[in-house]
Amino acid sequence: MVDFxxxxxxxVLLVDEAGRVLLFRGVDPGRPDEPYWFTVGGGLDEGETPAEAAARELREEAGLDLPVSALGAPVHADVTEFPFGAVWYRQEQEFFLVRSPRFEIDTSGFDEIERDSITSYRWWPVDELASAPEPVYPADLADVLRRVTAGA
Incomplete structure (x- = not known):
């Protein structure tokens, strides 16, 4: 049995005016030959709400500074289990939808772990997620994006 x-x-589901979502390509330092793609975001700091964490992560990881009130309510939630380093996590996560004109990503706010584990970023068309050469997380991201952006 694994202890989580x-x-x-x-x-954050950061979507540009063409409907593309920003994803980072990263690796687990313990498994550098297994890259994957994932959304902006990260763990909540002590006393932080999910919306506050989402706004902070947007600023730190992408250079987009938005007030917490601009995020609205979460549009999706799930639970995932994954290894990172030598630790297995069970992560409860909430997703916020942010629409923004495409902009130049600023990763200067990356912390040491992000600098060591994130190798690139890309604005992905939703229809290309299923054919990505590496895993995309969450695995149902295309379906989630279609659902939360429907009618927009």
Missing amino acids: VPRRAAR
Whole structure:
């Protein structure tokens, strides 16, 4: 039986005017030959709400500074289990939808772990997620994006 470290996280579905979502390409430092793609976001700091964490992560990871009130309510939530380093996590995560004109990503706010584990970023068309050469997380991201952006 695997012992999981519980973790709460806020994730951001950052979608540009063409409907593309910003994803980062990263690796687990313990498994550098297994890259994957994932959304902006990360763990909640002590006393932080999910919306506050999402706004902070947007600023730190992408250079987009938005007030917490601009995020609205979460549009999706799930639970995932994954290894990172030598630790297994069970992460409860909430996703916020942010629409923004495409802009130049600023990763200067990355912390040491992000600098060591994130190798690139890309604005992905939703229809290309299923054919990505590496795993995309969450695995149902295309379906989630279609649902939360429907009618927009």
